[in-house]
Amino acid sequence: MKREMARSLPRRRASHKGNAMPQSPTMSRAELLITDGWEDYRLLDTGEGRKLERFGRVTLDRPEPQAIWAKSDPTLWGRANASFEAVEDAEQGAWKFRKGPLGDWTMQVSGLDIRARATSFRHVGIFPEQIVHWDWMERRIAADPRPLSVLNLFGYTGVASLICARAGAKVTHVDASKKAIAWTKENQAVSGLDDRPIRWICDDAVKFVQREIRRGNTYDAILLDPPRYGRGPNNEVWHLFEMLPGLVADCARLLSDRPSFMILTAYAVRLSFLTLHEVMRDHTAARGGSIDSGELVVRDQAGGRRLSTSLYARWVPETAP
8 A cells, every 4th residue: 555645634723702612633644545456456557438457367347437548558458358338427337248247256355255246337346445444444453452343334245344354353234235245245255254243234324323323332443435326225315415424423423432443435526535524523523533534546557547436534533442
């Protein structure tokens, strides 16, 4: 992992009325968290609205609206086993396979065996840019003498949950998709982590968090990776721009008396990372601590171009638990 563009942002000012505000988290860094990939994942090239990636033994050509520059090495693109075609910014589309459907395949992610597959939503079950968070979380959890309780909301195929569990955490994984929950259990089995304390829950994230508050439950660490738009198992509607502040506020209420961290990631291109930072700061104000925020970035091999994939804000308490 490489870091770039580190600098401080200003603290929130005190009230002009003379009444002391709750102690807001200090601003630590605004930065790019960059990965160059690993043995089983490489961003090979980008450009002309596309990205060429290798996931284990499979090379895929997928849309990437931010890659408005020219391709660095057009000769590489003929290696793709499949390409995904969507209508403008639509999530769903169709794969075109060079030699027939790929089926499932296994690749290594942070030492885990993870099942990958080409879905109708263009995704393959792994978001490689998240490895910078996964590595950071694993180190932090392993260094804590307590068995931390971790809540992973919008957990998708469970890579983060498995990494946290391997490090010694007790994990509650929540996702609204039954298919995603089934996928997580496959990943748990092929990674040999069936004995780890993980609760897999198919539920609406907002409703689950509200129930946990009523029950008086707390967590030492919380991960949120919400989509821009989604539906819960009972057709509950999720809109990022309208509902994110309320969910972050509720998650802050779920943090234990000795919290370790809270991480928020978003893939909505209309947002700035500063938006996530300010939402996180609003709802951790009474706890102090510090917030890092910025962008998750993958660097391509052909031209060394940096592709920003998502935004993040990461809160930690003032001192380690």
